[in-house]
Amino acid sequence: MRILFFTGGGRATVHALLPLASACRTEGHEVIVAAPQEDVAAVTEHGLPAFAMSEMGVFKAMFWDRDGNKLDRPRGEAAECEFASRGFARMAADSFERVADLADHWRPDLVVGGTRNYGAALIAHHAKVPYVCQAWDALERDPQDLEYVADELRPELEKLGLDTFPREDLYVHITPASLRPEGAEPAQYMRWTPGSTQLPLEPWVYRRTERKRVLVTSGSRAAMIDTLGVAFFRPVLENPVFQDVELIVATQEPVAEALRAEWPGIRAGYVPLDTVVPSCDLLIHHGGGQTCMYAAAAGVPQLVFPDMLASAIPMRRFDAYGASITLNLVEPPERIEEAGRAILTDPSYRERARALAEEIAALPSTSAIVRKLEELAGR
Numbered sequence: 189m190r191i192l193f194f195t196g197g198g199r200a201t202v203h204a205l206l207p208l209a210s211a212c213r214t215e216g217h218e219v220i221v222a223a224p225q226e227d228v229a230a231v232t233e234h235g236l237p238a239f240a241m242s243e244m245g246v247f248k249a250m251f252w253d254r255d256g257n258k259l260d261r262p263r264g265e266a267a268e269c270e271f272a273s274r275g276f277a278r279m280a281a282d283s284f285e286r287v288a289d290l291a292d293h294w295r296p297d298l299v300v301g302g303t304r305n306y307g308a309a310l311i312a313h314h315a316k317v318p319y320v321c322q323a324w325d326a327l328e329r330d331p332q333d334l335e336y337v338a339d340e341l342r343p344e345l346e347k348l349g350l351d352t353f354p355r356e357d358l359y360v361h362i363t364p365a366s367l368r369p370e371g372a373e374p375a376q377y378m379r380w381t382p383g384s385t386q387l388p389l390e391p392w393v394y395r396r397t398e399r400k401r402v403l404v405t406s407g408s409r410a411a412m413i414d415t416l417g418v419a420f421f422r423p424v425l426e427n428p429v430f431q432d433v434e435l436i437v438a439t440q441e442p443v444a445e446a447l448r449a450e451w452p453g454i455r456a457g458y459v460p461l462d463t464v465v466p467s468c469d470l471l472i473h474h475g476g477g478q479t480c481m482y483a484a485a486a487g488v489p490q491l492v493f494p495d496m497l498a499s500a501i502p503m504r505r506f507d508a509y510g511a512s513i514t515l516n517l518v519e520p521p522e523r524i525e526e527a528g529r530a531i532l533t534d535p536s537y538r539e540r541a542r543a544l545a546e547e548i549a550a551l552p553s554t555s556a557i558v559r560k561l562e563e564l565a566g567r
Contacts, residue, residue, distance in 0.1 A: 189217045189567045192296035194287070194308035195231075196223040197246045197276055199385075199408045200478040202230040204324040205302050206383035208360075209236055211554035212561065220294065222287050222307075224279065233385050239290055241307075242283035247412065249282070250275035254340070268498040273304060273333040277340035280307035284344055291315040297565045303329065306337050309354045310344055318564045321356040325477020326363040326502035328372060358564055360557060362481065364547040367505050376560060379551035380481045382462035392455070393464050397434050400469045400532055405438040405461070406495070407476040416474060416495055417443045418450070420517065423493075424472055425451055427521055429528040436464065462486075469538075470531050475499030475514075480506070487545035489537040491527055493517035510540035 191212050195205040202223055213219045213236065221231045222241040231238035250271065251259050262271045284307060291299075291311050300320040301308020312319030323329075338345060338353045345353065361368070361375035404424050406416040421437060424430055425447075437447055437456035444456035461482040465471055471483040475494035480503065483490045490512035494500040506512040513527045531537045 189298065189562065189565055190294065190296045191217055191219050191298045191300060191561065192287075192291065192294070192308075192311065193219065193221040194241075194299060194301040194305045194311060195221060196227045196241070196305065197249075197279060197302075199227060199230045200476055201302050201305070201324055202227045203383035203385075204362075204478055205300070205322060206231070206234045206236065207381040208300065208322060208378070208554050208557060210234065210383075211558050215555065215558045217558070220290070220296075222283070222290065224283070230385065234383065239287070241287045241290075242279065244279055244282040246275070246279070249279040252278075254278060254281065263497070265497045265501060268496050269330060269333065270336050272498070273336045274340050276304035277306050277337040280305070280310060280337075281341055281344055283307050284310055287311050288314050297567065298561055300561070303327070304333075306341065306353070309356065310341070310348065313348055313350065313354050318357040319354065320358045320360060320561065320564065322360040322378070323362055323375070325481060326367060326505070327477055327498075328369060328502070358560065362551075363502075364544065364551065366547060367502075367509060367544070369505065376557065377551045378557045379553050380485050380548055381554060382460075382482065382485075384460045384462060386460050386463075387458065389463060393459070394467060396467055400433040401436065401467055402430060402433045402470045402472065402532075403436045403438060403461075403464060403468045404472040405476075405479060406443075406474045407479055408440070410439045410443045413495070418446050420474065420493070420495070421447060423517055423521065423524060425454070427524050427528065429525040429532070433469075433532070436468075438464070470528070472528075475503055477502070483541070484511070484544050485548050487538070487542035489531045489541045491515070491531055506544075509544060510536060511544050512537075512541075 193209045195202050220237050222239045224242045225240045226245045228238045228240050299308050299312035303324045334353045359375045360378050362380040406420040410416040438459045447456045465482045466486040468488050471488050472491045473479045475492050492503050492514040503514040
């Protein structure tokens with residue numbers, strides 16, 4: 189069977205799809221992963237064939253409309269969700285012709301795309317094969333998003349003879365049922381597994397000291413967005429509650445260099461989260477969907493400072509479960525100290541985080557989902 193994976197929009201969105209793509213290849217199926225040029229290396233580093241489907245990067249897709257007009261970043265949860273949906277739709281439009289040509293020649297039997305990789309649905313319809321949507325993270329889809337997407341992709345839909353945006357034949361979710369809202373749309377569950385780029389393992393990763401270990405990260409966009417750079421880390425690094433812990437900062441090198449200059453001796457730089465998070469007592473982050481899942485799967489409590497209001501939506505369910513605390517980064521230092529101290533001293537946060545990890549571990553493996561894909565394609 190030939191399976192075309194359609195991903196991109198930042199490394200995190202690529203890493204979300206790579207475990208299932210790798211499982212399909214391991215099971216003997218032919219796989220090609222289509223991604224924007226800026227994300228191709230994330231695919232090839234994982235040992236998978238990559239197809240550069242577009243020169244458009246996620247920044248241009250988000251901040252320029254199809255007529256070339258500059259867009260301002262919105263404020264508010266609903267506005268941010270619409271903004272993201274329309275941006276990813278523009279990425280789908282930019283890649284459509286190139287991926288359609290690939291599909292015409294390679295002839296996939298199945299197309300798999302991530303939550304907002306809307307091009308997957310278009311290509312599956314074009315190739316007349318089943319379409320599978322795999323959730324990137326714990327964020328639930330809003331039905332209204334597809335109205336925005338259909339509006340952005342009207343020329344492509346008309347070309348395909350469609351009045352509405354096509355829905356998937358199978359929806360795969362990586363969030364346990366206990367963390368999904370009441371009335372959530374039905375899904376085939378799959379165990380989340382990491383897909384991040386690796387580095388040689390260093391001894392400090394597994395050699396813990398007697399102090400509590402706290403990891404801080406603002407994701408893969410830290411070097412591109414000012415609010416995720418040094419400004420994100422400062423309120424944590426300067427807070428009294430984190431002065432007596434072993435503090436690790438996982439970030440891009442330009443940001444790490446600036447942090448080391450201001451805080452000499454701090455351990456800062458890129459580190460694969462799946463190798464270090466299991467050794468931590470707390471993960472502090474920006475609300476990234478994949479970052480959140482690293483902690484959830486490892487049974488590690490989280491302290492979250494969302495860089496976008498929409499990122500707080502799924503984290504509220506983690507908060508209610510008792511495995512995290514979500515705050516605003518501009519909270520008074522006393523409130524940050526209170527939250528950090530609570531997670532580091534109250535065992536209930538660790539207990540709830542571990543219960544969540546056990547639930548994740550019990551979900552069907554990627555290999556089990558490959559069987560579902562084979563059934564869907566009639567193979």
